Amino acid sequence: MQETPFCLSVGHLLSFTMSDSNSTDVTNPSTFILLGIPGLEAAHVWISIPFCAIYAIALLGNFAILFIIKTEPSLHVPMYYFLCMLAVTDLVLSTSILPKILSIFWFNSREINFTACLTQLYFSVSFSTMESGILVAMAFDRYVAICDPLRHSTILSNPMVTKIGLALVLRGVILELPYPFLARSLPYCRTNIIPHTYGEHIAVVKLACADIRVSSYYGLSVAFFVVALDVSFIAVSYTQILRAIFRLPTKDARLKTFGTCGSHLCVILVTYIPALFSFLTHRFGHNVALHFHVLMANMYLLLPPMLNPIIYGARNQQIRDRMLQPFTHKGT
Template structure:
């Protein structure tokens, strides 16, 4: 073992990201779908931002939140995937200690922001369906701006202790992280100290970010479903419920792998490491790719505007 892996130090100058241990022979091939997902993520989310910007009819709360979601997805993907590709294609495994902590903060803060955006979207759907005549007066631009600010501040503040906690521990075991990117618990597990403060805080954030948000969204949709089932005709019920399907789909693609990855990192000790790492990468890479596709396919306004952009005008 190299001297850098055994020497006692408080803050290492670099960490070494191994990628996906056990699948080294397939790195070149694994990188191809990862790169494809990244390209789709960039193109899809930039397209959503462009369409909402140029179409004044889309300047509504739902689409403002959708733009926030697109920006969040771009940051989440860009903060992790380029480093993954450099590991897979160029064997560039070293990452500066401060860069690692920055990546760690971005992953956790923007994951919390994305969860908060889904809560805001659920609130928008609730007002639109239960109070349709008052939607524009309740969710004014000022109210939307305040909700957005709260979502961003909550995500940023919740993740802020992570790098400070990680920085304070002495690292004397190894500087090797057997993952594709820096996560809070993966980093602090390398410390030779009692890291229960980090572990407990991580669990607290998990309960806030997933537990409370999911409970709020579930409670909101109970009220939405009650309002939908009170409509007089089946066609009206189906049409109204159709306005929620995009939101429900992106919620499932985000929370399912996120919850599974978070729980397996703490309790899934018998799960193979490479399988756990792939699950973590799925929750970081797949939702940002699928979100613009889901909204592009399921939302009539975005779909029609995109069709007009890509279809040549007839003379």
């Protein structure tokens, strides 16, 4: 039987094409086949090295952040509670996709259950939304700490921090819940081959042999709403922060105060710039190679979990001193 145009367009793993199932309606296929990074299959083993390093650093760094904050009473304040939320989000986000990616690279384990694929899809979008919301909460914490420091402990009390965290979780869970249900409702009768490393939303729904505009428009609307709303809140917070900083009498005081925001600003850039770059290349980079699209879709999910603990570990003196404490004790 003649191969499908889709398979010809990606041009690999012909042994995985479902020549028999291409001609039959499969409303919910039992499994999908993940190609990995199309066009770079021969280099998968080499590509796995940085991916594995990213995952190892993300695990060690975020668990270290959680351990340090838990065991250090002086860090039991709102800023570090939000940092704990960020660390947990990063751990779930990276663990939801990286083990499967590495199994593709190392063991050629390309099959993924249909339900597992949709679960991957849901976790990647929902926890990305939670992470964006946590950055807003951290910006609000910096705003209160700098613009209204005397009321900081009153405004951001432990119950309030808990409510903010719960609201961010519910926002991510509810806003992204239609994604897997919309994807599941579509009929898949062309192919079950996904030219990607994980169950990415657009890569999955493009396999459907039905109108995907509802799913596509919903995904675009939610992404635009979340990013526009969160970036706006962050921008307003930092506008007020900068106004307060410029009112300080000395340059040293201004630099010291602004330095308390440095880690958060770096994390914002690490989170939003790769995501924006991936979004723009996906929507407008029609002439960009497929493997580049896939790599960008991986990087915007994998880089923040690796870099966030490094940023806070390098820039935050309390966390840095706590991390270096075992080594400094050995040297004395």
